[in-house]
Amino acid sequence: MVAVKQELDFELCKTSLLKLEELWDSRTPTSPGEFLFEGHTGENISYNVYKLSLANLIRTRGTEKRYGRNLSMCPTGFTETGWKFLEAAKDVVRWERAVETIMAQDEPESVRLLTAELFRNLA
16 A cells, blocks of 8 residues: 555645534534545545644544544544634635645644634734
Protein backbone atom coordinates (compact mmCIF):
# COMPACT_ATOMS: atom_id res chain seq x y z
CA MET A 1 0.00 0.00 0.00
CA VAL A 2 1.31 3.43 -0.95
CA ALA A 3 1.15 6.05 1.80
CA VAL A 4 -0.61 9.22 0.73
CA LYS A 5 0.37 12.51 2.34
CA GLN A 6 -2.66 13.98 4.04
CA GLU A 7 -3.30 17.67 3.65
CA LEU A 8 -5.29 20.14 5.64
CA ASP A 9 -8.34 21.27 3.68
CA PHE A 10 -9.97 24.32 5.24
CA GLU A 11 -13.17 23.89 3.21
CA LEU A 12 -13.45 20.28 4.38
CA CYS A 13 -12.93 21.47 7.96
CA LYS A 14 -15.73 24.00 7.56
CA THR A 15 -18.01 21.40 5.94
CA SER A 16 -17.37 19.02 8.84
CA LEU A 17 -18.17 21.73 11.39
CA LEU A 18 -21.39 22.68 9.59
CA LYS A 19 -22.44 19.02 9.51
CA LEU A 20 -21.66 18.67 13.20
CA GLU A 21 -23.80 21.74 13.91
CA GLU A 22 -26.66 20.31 11.84
CA LEU A 23 -26.55 17.04 13.79
CA TRP A 24 -26.26 18.93 17.08
CA ASP A 25 -29.28 21.10 16.28
CA SER A 26 -31.36 18.07 15.27
CA ARG A 27 -30.16 16.15 18.34
CA THR A 28 -29.04 13.35 16.03
CA PRO A 29 -26.18 11.30 17.45
CA THR A 30 -23.02 11.63 15.41
CA SER A 31 -21.84 8.60 13.53
CA PRO A 32 -18.85 8.20 11.23
CA GLY A 33 -21.15 7.70 8.24
CA GLU A 34 -22.49 11.24 8.64
CA PHE A 35 -19.04 12.68 7.94
CA LEU A 36 -18.22 10.87 4.71
CA PHE A 37 -18.25 13.58 2.04
CA GLU A 38 -18.14 12.93 -1.69
CA GLY A 39 -14.72 13.52 -3.18
CA HIS A 40 -12.87 12.93 0.11
CA THR A 41 -11.34 9.76 1.47
CA GLY A 42 -11.98 8.55 5.00
CA GLU A 43 -8.30 9.06 5.71
CA ASN A 44 -8.38 12.68 4.62
CA ILE A 45 -11.58 13.44 6.54
CA SER A 46 -10.14 11.80 9.66
CA TYR A 47 -6.94 13.80 9.29
CA ASN A 48 -8.86 17.09 9.07
CA VAL A 49 -11.08 16.14 12.02
CA TYR A 50 -7.92 15.32 13.97
CA LYS A 51 -6.49 18.77 13.13
CA LEU A 52 -9.73 20.44 14.33
CA SER A 53 -9.42 18.46 17.54
CA LEU A 54 -5.77 19.47 18.03
CA ALA A 55 -6.82 23.11 17.64
CA ASN A 56 -9.31 22.56 20.49
CA LEU A 57 -12.35 23.30 18.31
CA ILE A 58 -14.13 19.95 18.61
CA ARG A 59 -14.30 16.80 20.71
CA THR A 60 -13.80 13.48 18.94
CA ARG A 61 -13.85 9.78 19.40
CA GLY A 62 -11.45 7.46 17.67
CA THR A 63 -7.74 7.11 17.24
CA GLU A 64 -5.10 8.53 14.95
CA LYS A 65 -4.96 5.26 12.99
CA ARG A 66 -6.50 5.26 9.55
CA TYR A 67 -8.48 2.30 8.27
CA GLY A 68 -9.08 2.34 4.53
CA ARG A 69 -12.15 4.33 3.49
CA ASN A 70 -13.61 4.35 7.01
CA LEU A 71 -13.27 7.21 9.43
CA SER A 72 -11.03 6.67 12.39
CA MET A 73 -11.78 10.10 13.91
CA CYS A 74 -15.37 11.22 14.34
CA PRO A 75 -16.48 14.61 15.71
CA THR A 76 -18.77 14.33 18.72
CA GLY A 77 -19.20 17.93 19.86
CA PHE A 78 -17.90 21.47 19.92
CA THR A 79 -15.71 23.21 22.44
CA GLU A 80 -16.62 26.78 23.39
CA THR A 81 -13.92 28.03 21.03
CA GLY A 82 -15.27 25.75 18.32
CA TRP A 83 -18.71 27.35 18.49
CA LYS A 84 -17.09 30.79 18.16
CA PHE A 85 -14.94 29.57 15.27
CA LEU A 86 -18.00 28.22 13.44
CA GLU A 87 -19.92 31.48 13.86
CA ALA A 88 -16.95 33.47 12.52
CA ALA A 89 -16.53 30.99 9.64
CA LYS A 90 -20.14 31.52 8.56
CA ASP A 91 -19.24 35.10 7.64
CA VAL A 92 -18.21 34.41 4.04
CA VAL A 93 -16.06 37.53 3.64
CA ARG A 94 -14.26 36.93 6.95
CA TRP A 95 -13.74 33.24 6.07
CA GLU A 96 -12.35 33.91 2.59
CA ARG A 97 -10.06 36.65 3.89
CA ALA A 98 -8.73 34.42 6.68
CA VAL A 99 -8.13 31.43 4.39
CA GLU A 100 -6.42 33.64 1.81
CA THR A 101 -4.15 35.15 4.47
CA ILE A 102 -3.17 31.75 5.87
CA MET A 103 -2.59 30.18 2.45
CA ALA A 104 -0.21 33.02 1.55
CA GLN A 105 2.01 32.16 4.54
CA ASP A 106 4.86 29.67 4.58
CA GLU A 107 2.97 27.36 6.97
CA PRO A 108 -0.61 27.08 5.62
CA GLU A 109 -1.16 23.83 7.56
CA SER A 110 -2.43 25.37 10.78
CA VAL A 111 -6.00 25.48 12.04
CA ARG A 112 -4.74 27.51 15.00
CA LEU A 113 -3.44 30.22 12.68
CA LEU A 114 -6.76 30.17 10.84
CA THR A 115 -8.59 30.51 14.15
CA ALA A 116 -6.46 33.51 15.13
CA GLU A 117 -7.07 35.10 11.75
CA LEU A 118 -10.85 34.51 11.94
CA PHE A 119 -10.98 35.99 15.44
CA ARG A 120 -8.94 39.07 14.47
CA ASN A 121 -11.09 42.18 14.85
CA LEU A 122 -14.10 40.04 15.83
CA ALA A 123 -16.68 42.32 17.36
